Amino acid sequence: MKKLALVTGANSGFGMLSSLELAGIGYRVIATMRDPTNAGELLKRAEELRISKQILIEPLDVSSSESIKAFKERISHYSSIDLLLNNAGFAIGGFVEEVSIEEYREQFETNVFGVMAVTQAVLPFMRKEGKGKIINMGSISGRFGFPGLSPYVASKHALEGYSESLRLELKPFGIEVFLIEPGSFQTNIWTSGKKIAPRSLVTSSPYFSYMNKIESEMAKEKRGNPAEIAQIVRAIATGKIHSFRIPAGKGVRFTIFMKSILPWRMIEKVVLRKLKVR
Numbered sequence: 001m002k003k004l005a006l007v008t009g010a011n012s013g014f015g016m017l018s019s020l021e022l023a024g025i026g027y028r029v030i031a032t033m034r035d036p037t038n039a040g041e042l043l044k045r046a047e048e049l050r051i052s053k054q055i056l057i058e059p060l061d062v063s064s065s066e067s068i069k070a071f072k073e074r075i076s077h078y079s080s081i082d083l084l085l086n087n088a089g090f091a092i093g094g095f096v097e098e099v100s101i102e103e104y105r106e107q108f109e110t111n112v113f114g115v116m117a118v119t120q121a122v123l124p125f126m127r128k129e130g131k132g133k134i135i136n137m138g139s140i141s142g143r144f145g146f147p148g149l150s151p152y153v154a155s156k157h158a159l160e161g162y163s164e165s166l167r168l169e170l171k172p173f174g175i176e177v178f179l180i181e182p183g184s185f186q187t188n189i190w191t192s193g194k195k196i197a198p199r200s201l202v203t204s205s206p207y208f209s210y211m212n213k214i215e216s217e218m219a220k221e222k223r224g225n226p227a228e229i230a231q232i233v234r235a236i237a238t239g240k241i242h243s244f245r246i247p248a249g250k251g252v253r254f255t256i257f258m259k260s261i262l263p264w265r266m267i268e269k270v271v272l273r274k275l276k277v278r
């Protein structure tokens with residue numbers, strides 16, 4: 001029997017590339033997405049790689065309890081699920097004063113509660129088998145609180161704590177939990193996957209010029225190749241990685257290390273100077 005993997009947000013970016021990578025090493029992949037009509041690129045690439053038979057497209061909106069419920073019923077006939085990649089996510093930016101509570105909730109519904117709901121749906125399979133791997137897609141934003149991005153930063157920080165508890169809870173049951181922490185990679189999260197709270201975008205906003213400085217710094221960033229993240233997923237799947245946190249991308253390890261040794265007042269001086277707001 002081929003191993004079975006479940007990937008959320010599999011129609012683009014890390015999710016799509018990881019699905020292809022997992023199918024390439026012999027997994028059957030339940031590639032889930034909000035709208036299965038968006039599976040075209042994934043299926044085209046799978047066809048080219050002659051692995052399309054290993055990919056099964058399923059609808060799943062991780063922020064919708066009805067969608068999760070229907071999905072649980074559809075997967076109930078599987079005898080085991082060997083790997084879960086909690087990848088679906090998007091980013092809401094804006095300044096705290098100008099982000100509505102509804103926008104914070106919307107961010108958490110997908111990036112945090114979505115991960116929790118899908119994990120709960122899959123855990124009984126893994127626990128019964130006494131094995132499995134759960135990979136959560138964290139972010140450098142889960143380790144560092146960038147300004148103008150607090151909904152996303154808060155959601156990824158929450159995912160860090162959740163993943164730590166999960167790792168410790170599941171280790172005795174033979175289930176390994178991983179947290180990939182990517183820096184900046186070239187995917188749709190910078191375009192269709194990003195929303196800025198509209199009030200921070202109008203010239204009358206007191207944060208308007210600060211927001212512009214952040215946006216122009218972000219635009220200068222050299223973004224990594226998302227295939228690097230899919231390679232990490234492959235390495236986890238094939239048992240080459242066992243460590244819990246996996247920082248990835250240019251400067252990420254360095255940033256985390258500097259944050260751990262420098263006093264906060266120095267960190268904020270560097271960040272604010274870089275953004276030219278002080």
Ligand SMILES: NC(=O)c1ccc[n+]([C@@H]2O[C@H](COP(=O)([O-])OP(=O)(O)OC[C@H]3O[C@@H](n4cnc5c(N)ncnc54)[C@H](OP(=O)(O)O)[C@@H]3O)[C@@H](O)[C@H]2O)c1
Nearest residue numbers: 009012013014061062063088089139184185187188189193
């Ligand atoms: N790229 C980076 O620089 C970077 C860095 C750190 C962490 N990450 C994390 O990596 C993960 C994947 O993002 P990506 O960079 O690959 O961007 P992406 O290409 O925009 O992919 C995000 C995927 O998540 C899906 N998604 C969003 N909300 C969903 C929901 N409610 N239910 C199901 N699927 C949903 C999107 O579906 P639709 O196409 O339908 O919107 C899309 O398939 C995210 O968790 C993101 O936070 C990315």
